[in-house]
Amino acid sequence: MSDKKSVDYSAFPDAQGHFGPFGGRFVSETLIGALDELQAMYSSLKDDPEFQAAFDYDLAHYVGRPSPLYLAERLTAEAGGARIWLKREDLNHTGAHKVNNTVGQALLAKHSGKRRVIAETGAGQHGVATATVAARLGLECAVYMGAEDVKRQSPNVYRMKLLGAEVIPVESGSKTLKDAMNEAMRDWVTNVDDTFYIIGTVAGPHPYPQLVRDFNSVIGREVRAQSLEEFGRLPDALVACVGGGSNAIGLFHPFLSDSDVKMYGVEAGGEGLASGHHAAPLNDGVPGVLHGNRTYLMEDDDGQIIETHSVSAGLDYPGVGPEHAWLKDIGRVDYVVADDQEALNAFRMLTRKEGILPALESSHAVAYALKLAAGMSPEQNIVVNLSGRGDKDIFTVAAIDGIEV
């Protein structure tokens, strides 16, 4: 931990996709050819000025970037400490940070000449973002979604169908996000000749954790510039929710070498860590192998992956991106939890105090920021990644309130 200043974060992952002991490529030989092809294509394009220009253009004109950095004054007053700034990823087209990555991967898909894209989705945000870019590029699109999630998230299912995507309910395993990812991998290995797999988070086999991070790092780069403009220095702390961890790594990565910037990744505490009903592998899991990478996992004594719980479907995942696992172990980022109740309280508070309805995922970050701010001084600045808007969650919240919408 003492030498964290000397770590060259840009050197990770290594050529085999490792972040220290985490990451890598734990897949059947049947998938290696497809991953090699993707990696070769990404390596040749990622520093290509033409590709970068196309990505930047889409972010500006299709996604609507840069997203604002907003000083939440009434929220700050409520916490009674450091100033709380919100990075407004909720204002992106489709309403979340997910589209940064799907726009980038869609450019890769287009470059590959494949006519079909597939995706896995939990709450449906990544599925919607994928169906959106597929519609724009005229690509066939199939989205795998756990049968349980299809029932719970019917508005997003319909959005995807309106966009022309086929939504395939997954009946295997626990019928949730992890099973949707298994099924998407099976589709990909079978149809690799004409299909591009757009993974939605910084997990999965190399090179996915790297490329999803790179596409989302626009968030942190903008926050750097906006912080200097708004308050003349870098933030004192960054806060983001962590399910798979794509919005968090997107915010954190451009700041990793700035050792004065503290970082907090907020996992879903569900009904509390002690209850066992949560989705906090970095706080209460162990290292293992799932979905093509080594990372912290929620598993039982036999090494079987267990079901997780969170009020927020987007955080309801038993693993986490391997770079987060590594950043935890080297002590660069603090991984903390906010439970269901704290997230719901933050959801209501932000809505009432600022007129911003946050996604339940992002509400976990807001909940922790409120606590963190209270212990800091009014001259200090916290940036919270408001990774998505909460319109999709009003049914969940209404149900908790006993109201039928």
Next chain:
Amino acid sequence: MTQDNRIDRRFARLREEGRKALVTYLVAGDGGPENTVPLMHQLVTSGADLIELGVPFSDPMAEGPAIQRGHERALEHKTSLRKCLEMVREFRREDGQTPVILMGYANPIEKMGAEQFADAALEAGVDGALTVDLPAEEAGQLNGLLSERNLRNIFLLTPTTSDERIRAITGLASGFIYYVSLKGVTGAGNLDPEAVRTNLEHIRGFTELPLCVGFGIRDGASARAVSEAGDGAVVGSVLVSAIGEAADGTAARDAVAQLVGEIRGALDA
């Protein structure tokens, strides 16, 4: 490798007899844990040369629907890696000859600890392991531990594996090579025997290990077609489906006996 083991002896004998290997797969605990060892004996009686015992995992990413369901059924009976090893130990009480390979995923092994697993596998009478999600780049540690104990490391090769990788994988592999005959997951269709032949001939330029062909083999005719250019056929999904459909242990054994008997007959004809 100085010592031979059951896998090597079995392939040597088959070669002498001019016969093809029939490798059969079932998921440990599928159809009820009490039926697994009797099913293994039935496979042997009906003509199987090697047994791949599938270790159930909650997320069997490389499997098609038939074998996925086998894993799910086995997990309903809480069939752990430890229990799989107990089953092999029990099988060995009556069968000291038939090679048994554990086929599964990395996480249950990581949970047990690679070294503990290697010790326990040797002690139980396992002859080799195929860990589906440990490709050559990630297999080093477990491979070394198994090799030190004279256990074999079975690897997959596919139609898309590059020459560079074939060289690396055959350098690590022992026992035999499992050639995946088509793109996709276990149980997929569309087998092309001519493409299989071409690829196997290519792979023989890299290794002298026996080559067994799997994925997409559902009956005697398809087994015979692919094994002509290879040293054996791997049959899994049809057996797992039959076990899933069987009303009880006796029916499962009868169904498996019929399928394996037919395939054995076609291979030997």
